[in-house]
Amino acid sequence: MTRRTAWGTYTRITAALRQRITDGTYATGSCLPSEAALCAEFGVARTTVRRALSTLQDEALITVRPGVGRCVQDDAAQPRTRSEHIAANLRHQIETGRFQPGDPLPSEAQLSRRYGVSRSTARTALKALEAAGLVTCVHGKGRYVRQDVPR
Template structure:
């Protein structure tokens, strides 16, 4: 038997979780409950929960630490990994106008050489910026600062 989720259920879950983030139920820096726990709480499929969490991540309310979990965004927290440090550095350059909308970012290879990391680490940093909505990827060309990035 196929279980059906109500249309737009992810939007209600997103709203409920956003409320918890803003009212302090989940404090900055704390880990959110896992996908399985949220699925059980809301009675929905994992993809529905993932869509809600993805929306909150795109809004900058939560961050993902690969292999660890999802955490409430803490603006005072220092980047933990090299990829987070590189992403934070690039984000700062975008926000301060060093990179203007439409500008190409350094390639994975350039970032890897500049920071003394693997291309995989550099790629993870760039993907973090894509997920945050600051950068767009043009396959075969590179990554560029989005035109609609708020200043």
């Protein structure tokens, strides 16, 4: 059995759609193109597109409206949970250059002390940054800002 798409293709699709949401290509409240249209645009299988859309939904950037489709959240920029707040804060620090490519991020323990949350909450925030393609995890070492993060 051969793979039809490169490993991690969904992360590139997620990044492209995230960029379109943040730059206003897909305005707040507007619906994204259909799964079929996205499959055709990116030349991938439906499961790949669904995985990318699921990631955006997990990040609370889009919501599913039954009978309508997937739409950009009205309050997408507002973090709702403590882990989303931590992730948004770290994302801001990465985007503004406080954390440079290759820099280590604070550990789960450091984040849990700094924000007064459980390690599980801190871990969820760090995993959201990994899913967003901003951070890479080196097992046993920690999490680092990716070298290829756009500025």
